Amino acid sequence: MKAAASWCLPLVLVAVGACKHAPAPPPPAADAGGPPVVELSPEGLATAQIKAQKVGPGTFTPRLRLAGSIVGDPRRVAQVGARVNGRVTAVRVALGDRVKRGQDLVEVDSAELHQVVLDFRTAAARARSTHDTLARQKLLVEERVGPVQDLRRAEADSAAADAALAEAREHLKFLGLNDAEIARLESGAAETRSRITSPIDGRVAALAVTVGQVLSGSETIATVADLDPIWAHVRVYERDLGSVRAGQAATVEVPTYAERKFDGKVVFVSDVLDPASRSAEVRVSLPNADASLRPGMSANAFVSRPPSNDVIWLPATAVQPHEGTRIVFVRKGERRFEARPVTVGNEQEGFLPIEKGIGADDEVVVDGAFALRGVLERAAVQGD
Numbered sequence: 001m002k003a004a005a006s007w008c009l010p011l012v013l014v015a016v017g018a019c020k021h022a023p024a025p026p027p028p029a030a031d032a033g034g035p036p037v038v039e040l041s042p043e044g045l046a047t048a049q050i051k052a053q054k055v056g057p058g059t060f061t062p063r064l065r066l067a068g069s070i071v072g073d074p075r076r077v078a079q080v081g082a083r084v085n086g087r088v089t090a091v092r093v094a095l096g097d098r099v100k101r102g103q104d105l106v107e108v109d110s111a112e113l114h115q116v117v118l119d120f121r122t123a124a125a126r127a128r129s130t131h132d133t134l135a136r137q138k139l140l141v142e143e144r145v146g147p148v149q150d151l152r153r154a155e156a157d158s159a160a161a162d163a164a165l166a167e168a169r170e171h172l173k174f175l176g177l178n179d180a181e182i183a184r185l186e187s188g189a190a191e192t193r194s195r196i197t198s199p200i201d202g203r204v205a206a207l208a209v210t211v212g213q214v215l216s217g218s219e220t221i222a223t224v225a226d227l228d229p230i231w232a233h234v235r236v237y238e239r240d241l242g243s244v245r246a247g248q249a250a251t252v253e254v255p256t257y258a259e260r261k262f263d264g265k266v267v268f269v270s271d272v273l274d275p276a277s278r279s280a281e282v283r284v285s286l287p288n289a290d291a292s293l294r295p296g297m298s299a300n301a302f303v304s305r306p307p308s309n310d311v312i313w314l315p316a317t318a319v320q321p322h323e324g325t326r327i328v329f330v331r332k333g334e335r336r337f338e339a340r341p342v343t344v345g346n347e348q349e350g351f352l353p354i355e356k357g358i359g360a361d362d363e364v365v366v367d368g369a370f371a372l373r374g375v376l377e378r379a380a381v382q383g384d
Contacts, residue, residue, distance in 0.1 A: 068234030
């Protein structure tokens with residue numbers, strides 16, 4: 001009785017009943033001496049979760065796998081350095097803070113700034129004096145009581161004073177002062193702090209400074225990074241260069257998120273090959289609004305190969321081994337499937353090229369082929 005019950009499953013062949021005491025199933029049916037045909041019961045069809053579709057060139061395409069790592073876009077990563085020597089008086093941000101371009105990061109009390117402020121005020125006073133002299137000389141020349149030579153000298157002195165003032169103003173900006181602060185200095189207000197600001201919008205990714213620390217003026221004190229979008233930096237070998245192009249869609253996977261796929265776009269394919277590895281650099285741009293992807297992560301990028309005009313590709317799971325050959329199942333009715341032998345080529349990233357055995361109009365099982373093969377083999381054993 002146990003032997004009779006063992007084959008009584010939802011997946012059955014032609015004339016197989018669901019009753020515990022049904023007779024042993026016949027071997028798979030064949031159409032006029034052709035390949036065997038498997039027929040499932042309605043319950044078996046639901047259990048097997050069969051998916052069949054018409055296939056042709058381009059229905060499935062193998063993917064090219066490119067290995068590499070996640071990197072930040074250099075245009076969106078800023079290493080912020082100290083501009084002056086002095087002592088840190090305030091740190092205005094913390095690690096992970098979002099900052100805007102121009103936002104204060106650190107304040108520094110610097111003797112250099114004091115000297116530059118003095119130079120600026122001196123230049124501003126001289127510029128005002130030369131402007132007054134120039135205006136007076138213009139009036140004297142207009143009234144024909146002053147020589148033109150004195151007017152030309154006054155114009156030259158005024159231009160030189162303006163240039164010196166502009167240079168002093170730019171020096172103050174370099175040291176971290178903004179236009180409003182410089183305007184207050186020009187009106188006589190005191191300013192003794194150099195402000196180090198963020199050059200870009202982003203997040204504070206590194207902060208290597210503390211209050212009271214003495215700076216020499218050459219240190220990197222912070223890293224600000226905008227990692228949305230971010231890049232997958234991968235390489236493509238010479239033999240596969242024809243399959244990768246800028247603008248092509250790509251899917252990236254990282255070990256950290258084994259079940260997650262990140263969709264992006266190829267934005268760059270290098271024109272130069274590395275002579276040692278015979279490979280070219282490829283960059284894939286990826287949205288990263290939730291900051292899941294971080295620089296340094298290992299990554300694999302997948303791009304679809306260009307479809308062939310005459311090759312039919314199937315998922316490797318749709319092609320099953322059977323009696324020393326390979327078979328696929330072709331739908332012949334609502335619940336009938338023909339086990340058809342096929343000739344295949346080399347597997348590429350989970351897909352097999354079908355060289356012989358099916359045509360463009362065949363409706364092939366692409367999901368559930370393993371279950372159909374199990375029914376086929378059980379029926380053959382029970383029929384012996």
